[in-house]
Amino acid sequence: MNAPASTNPERRRQVSDALRTRLPAHCVLSDPEDTRPYECDGLAAYRQLPMIVTLPTSEAEVLEILNVCRELQVPIVPRGAGTGLSGGALPIAEGVVISTARLNRIVRVAPYARTAVVQPGVRNLAISEAAAPHGLYYAPDPSSQIACTIGGNVAENSGGVHCLKYGLTVHNVLRVRVATIDGEIIELGSEALDAPGLDLLAVFIGSEGMLGIVTEVTVKLVPKPVQARVIMASFDDVVTGGNAVASVIAAGIIPAGLEMMDRTSARMVEPFVKAGYDTEAAAILLCEADGTELEVAEEIERMAAVLDGAGATAIAVSCDEAERMRFWSGRKNAFPAAGRISPDYYCMDGTIPRKRLAEVLTGIEQMETTFGLRCANVFHAGDGNLHPLILFDANQPGEFERAEAFGAAILALCVEVGGTITGEHGVGIEKINSMCVQFRREELDAFFAVKRAFDVPMLLNPDKAIPTPHRCAEFGRMHVSGGALPFPHLERF
Ligand SMILES: Cc1cc2nc3c(=O)[nH]c(=O)nc-3n(C[C@H](O)[C@H](O)[C@H](O)COP(=O)(O)OP(=O)(O)OC[C@H]3O[C@@H](n4cnc5c(N)ncnc54)[C@H](O)[C@@H]3O)c2cc1C
Numbered sequence: 001m002n003a004p005a006s007t008n009p010e011r012r013r014q015v016s017d018a019l020r021t022r023l024p025a026h027c028v029l030s031d032p033e034d035t036r037p038y039e040c041d042g043l044a045a046y047r048q049l050p051m052i053v054t055l056p057t058s059e060a061e062v063l064e065i066l067n068v069c070r071e072l073q074v075p076i077v078p079r080g081a082g083t084g085l086s087g088g089a090l091p092i093a094e095g096v097v098i099s100t101a102r103l104n105r106i107v108r109v110a111p112y113a114r115t116a117v118v119q120p121g122v123r124n125l126a127i128s129e130a131a132a133p134h135g136l137y138y139a140p141d142p143s144s145q146i147a148c149t150i151g152g153n154v155a156e157n158s159g160g161v162h163c164l165k166y167g168l169t170v171h172n173v174l175r176v177r178v179a180t181i182d183g184e185i186i187e188l189g190s191e192a193l194d195a196p197g198l199d200l201l202a203v204f205i206g207s208e209g210m211l212g213i214v215t216e217v218t219v220k221l222v223p224k225p226v227q228a229r230v231i232m233a234s235f236d237d238v239v240t241g242g243n244a245v246a247s248v249i250a251a252g253i254i255p256a257g258l259e260m261m262d263r264t265s266a267r268m269v270e271p272f273v274k275a276g277y278d279t280e281a282a283a284i285l286l287c288e289a290d291g292t293e294l295e296v297a298e299e300i301e302r303m304a305a306v307l308d309g310a311g312a313t314a315i316a317v318s319c320d321e322a323e324r325m326r327f328w329s330g331r332k333n334a335f336p337a338a339g340r341i342s343p344d345y346y347c348m349d350g351t352i353p354r355k356r357l358a359e360v361l362t363g364i365e366q367m368e369t370t371f372g373l374r375c376a377n378v379f380h381a382g383d384g385n386l387h388p389l390i391l392f393d394a395n396q397p398g399e400f401e402r403a404e405a406f407g408a409a410i411l412a413l414c415v416e417v418g419g420t421i422t423g424e425h426g427v428g429i430e431k432i433n434s435m436c437v438q439f440r441r442e443e444l445d446a447f448f449a450v451k452r453a454f455d456v457p458m459l460l461n462p463d464k465a466i467p468t469p470h471r472c473a474e475f476g477r478m479h480v481s482g483g484a485l486p487f488p489h490l491e492r493f
Pocket residue numbers: 041042077078079080081082083084085087088089100120141142143144147148149150151152153154155156157158159160161208209210212213214215335336424425461
């Protein structure tokens with residue numbers, strides 16, 4: 001969906017002139033030839049050319065940009081690597097993008113404190129690479145970690161395969177420096193285990209660029225385990241596989257990773273990565289154990305017994321690091337591999353209680369018939385975080401709309417079984433209507449009140465993540481509680 005570019009060249013000139021008086025010329029892009037690469041993020045179905053893109057090289061320059069935008073009332077969209085899948089970094093026609101691409105310095109690695117201090121544009125994987133000589137790494141590992149930035153991870157509260165055991169971004173970030181819309185720097189959190197006052201760090205993490213611009217992050221580092229091994233278990237139906245996930249957790253085991261792929265996913269990825277997946281199985285579980293050699297041996301034995309008891313038809317255990325990496329490579333490359341079997345795919349992200357996994361998978365299977373589209377399921381099963389990949393062809397009239405409707409139906413099912421409309425990809429613009437399904441007006445009002453406390457002029461990433469009551473009314477999907485409509489004053493619309 002290509003939205004029209006800014007139609008006001010006067011305004012573009014006014015804002016870019018103001019920015020160029022305070023920043024070096026190479027930090028301000030206003031020619032559409034230069035701003036085109038920023039027109040979308042990972043939700044490439046939505047595109048919007050921004051009015052201006054800025055590339056600050058220091059915190060002081062970020063503050064200058066915020067000052068200009070506040071003075072001239074220009075909306076701002078922060079951007080890391082643009083790998084977000086919910087349109088969080090989608091530009092605004094009359095707005096300024098602040099790209100953190102040049103804020104990419106690792107300030108320091110402190111091995112004794114087991115922390116690293118980094119600028120927001122540092123790639124997730126680069127943190128672990130810098131910590132590796134000290135036997136340490138940064139645990140949250142989104143599949144996009146080769147490209148995505150820590151600033152984007154903070155804004156989305158990103159997760160990954162190892163988050164079941166080691167926690168999400170929110171559990172691994174100690175402190176952030178934030179440039180506010182008022183042109184000030186605030187620090188949230190501390191390098192100690194706790195900080196005095198309200199826990200605003202937790203409020204900020206996952207706030208999708210709506211509360212401030214992250215200019216520096218202090219992350220926790222953890223020791224690299226001596227050993228890690230992974231079990232690949234096959235199941236002849238998805239429901240048995242889903243129940244096996246619940247059995248592993250119920251046995252008191254917290255694996256370092258517990259992921260599931262259905263047959264469609266295994267078949268789409270196997271020719272691409274040659275991971276050795278059982279392409280006849282209806283579902284494959286990948287269960288990782290890490291620790292000392294003894295701990296790993298014991299956990300692998302326990303997990304294998306649970307999986308066997310839960311109905312696994314085949315069990316293979318990685319025998320060395322190369323094989324472990326191969327087993328994971330299929331899971332990590334599942335999204336790009338979807339391009340092999342379908343011109344387009346739509347990656348959903350919802351979370352459900354683990355015990356409802358089998359039921360939801362059956363529901364999604366039925367929706368494939370209802371919407372006439374295929375769906376490959378890849379997910380962080382241990383967290384109950386689903387990533388259905390809806391396969392479609394945008395060149396076929398109506399298929400994109402059907403894919404969107406399919407996605408919305410999956411999210412509605414997630415809410416119905418007691419889950420949520422996002423696990424780790426955020427709301428952005430993609431799921432903004434589904435927020436009307438999940439939350440009541442009072443809850444949405446409370447979110448806006450938090451936003452206003454940080455951003456009085458409402459210029460930071462506006463119209464993302466939190467829907468207005470009007471939007472929910474237009475969408476027609478209001479959260480009905482106790483039979484009462486939440487927006488009676490909007491009924492006339
Ligand atoms: C192939 C693929 C696999 C993926 N796998 C995972 C996965 O396993 N787990 C997962 O959680 N996600 C995953 N993602 C989604 C995405 O990579 C994450 O959401 C990631 O955190 C986005 O980082 P980014 O630097 O690309 O941010 P962007 O996409 O550039 O921005 C994301 C959001 O953060 C805001 N933002 C960016 N930088 C700042 C800043 N400095 N200050 C304030 N706000 C900021 C933006 O405004 C936007 O709202 C995947 C994406 C792809 C394409």
